[in-house]
Amino acid sequence: xxxxxxxxxxxxxxxxxxxxxxxxxxxxxxxxxxxxxxxxxxxxxxxxxxxxxxxxxxxxxxxxxxxxxxxxxxxxxxxxxxxxxxxxxxxxxxxxxxxxxxxxxxxxxxxxxxxxxxxxxxxxxxxxxxxxxxxxxxxxxxxxxxxxxxxxxxxxxxxxxxxxxxxxxx
Numbered sequence: 001x002x003x004x005x006x007x008x009x010x011x012x013x014x015x016x017x018x019x020x021x022x023x024x025x026x027x028x029x030x031x032x033x034x035x036x037x038x039x040x041x042x043x044x045x046x047x048x049x050x051x052x053x054x055x056x057x058x059x060x061x062x063x064x065x066x067x068x069x070x071x072x073x074x075x076x077x078x079x080x081x082x083x084x085x086x087x088x089x090x091x092x093x094x095x096x097x098x099x100x101x102x103x104x105x106x107x108x109x110x111x112x113x114x115x116x117x118x119x120x121x122x123x124x125x126x127x128x129x130x131x132x133x134x135x136x137x138x139x140x141x142x143x144x145x146x147x148x149x150x151x152x153x154x155x156x157x158x159x160x161x162x163x164x165x166x167x168x169x170x
Contacts, residue, residue, distance in 0.1 A: 003066035004030045009098075011105055017066050024103040032106040033074040034061035034154055035091070039114045042170060043132035044155070047082065049148075050128050057141050058148040059155070070107045082130060083121030086111060094158050108154050135170050
């Protein structure tokens with residue numbers, strides 16, 4: 001059973017932990033990480049979650065385990081869910097935020113990398129399939145109610161951040 005570290009509202013470790021599935025105590029937070037992976041063709045890697053998870057399309061991510069840093073957590077999640085090896089220097093932290101209602105800090109990472117998705121090893125209990133998708137495909141999946149809304153929000157936010165920085169992503 002996975003353990004998670006608890007943080008206070010200022011993202012300081014409290015020394016407390018909880019197990020996956022346990023409620024987060026009031027005033028405490030956990031860290032959630034998400035990756036937005038793009039290839040040199042401008043396509044984004046999306047995964048169709050297993051039916052047990054909700055069967056929707058999303059990006060790769062999850063909860064940081066006890067003892068991990070945020071970046072170690074996203075590297076672990078990418079490896080566990082899709083079998084892709086990633087180094088810290090390949091990842092760029094795009095932004096971090098706090099969601100008070102959900103009691104999470106969330107960090108969104110960007111990875112630009114080319115690889116053959118046929119070489120990926122999917123974690124079957126979490127991921128049904130993966131694909132390279134255009135931005136238009138992602139928007140259509142969202143419109144059809146097939147893309148996880150909170151993950152789509154992070155795509156929109158990242159695109160806005162890149163535009164403000166003068167960086168082309170689409």
